[in-house]
Amino acid sequence: MVSAGVARSAGEREAGQARVVRPSCFSGDDRALLEGLRRGDAGAFVALYDRYAPHLRRVLARVMGVDDELPELLHDTFVSAFAGFRGLRDDACLQAWLTRIAVFTARGCIRRRRRRRWLEFRAPEAIEDPPVSHAEPEDVQALRRAYLALERLGADERIVFALRYLEQMTVAEAASACGVSPATVKRRLARAEEAFSAIAREDPVLRSWVEESPRWRDR
DSSP: OHHHHHHHHHHHHHTTOSOOOOOTTOTTOHHHHHHHHHHTOHHHHHHHHHHHHHHHHHHHHHHHOSOTTHHHHHHHHHHHHHHHGGGOOOGGGHHHHHHHHHHHHHHHHHHHHHHTTOOOOOOGGGSOOOOOTTOOHHHHHHHHHHHHHHTTSOHHHHHHHIIIIISOOOHHHHHHHHTSOHHHHHHHHHHHHHHHHHHHTTSHHHHHHHHHSHHHHTO
16 A cells, blocks of 8 residues: 555654655645645655654654554554545645544554553553653653553543643644544543542652642642
């Protein structure tokens, strides 16, 4: 499949393993990029990857935390995008559309793991430190514990929590990414906040953090 092959070669190119296809005529122009995709232009596929892979990788990492499957999830996101771009009519929606695909890819992974009992309540020392640049050790430890807490939420609640508070999306942006209404996001956030607060208060590291935060103190 051409699109899957382009996604794979784009990922390999990051590791210096594949030939470079120059996306020369698509710089900064999503309209031309979408038209190139519809023509089957290989440069457009590479340009799409180059332009949006950093954003999508970050969204996936916010939802999943430190995870060995992130490269595979990013690849799957682009394979789905390459298979479905012909249904996209508005180039202004390209990033939001790709973000939604990434979110649904992460959601599927979370649910699949739960069905197969791959998510276990692991001891904090079994979790790798999240990649936080220039962070204080106590902040790294708190984020590490926070992802342990998020593993105990439902997939939908975990995702909106991560998008809203870790990726710093607005409610409207999170709603677009999840393909639901803002009202649904608010309901899921309320459930996520309540569950996260209860879990965090059981944790010696997170307890002081939530009790000192105005957002969580009264929950």
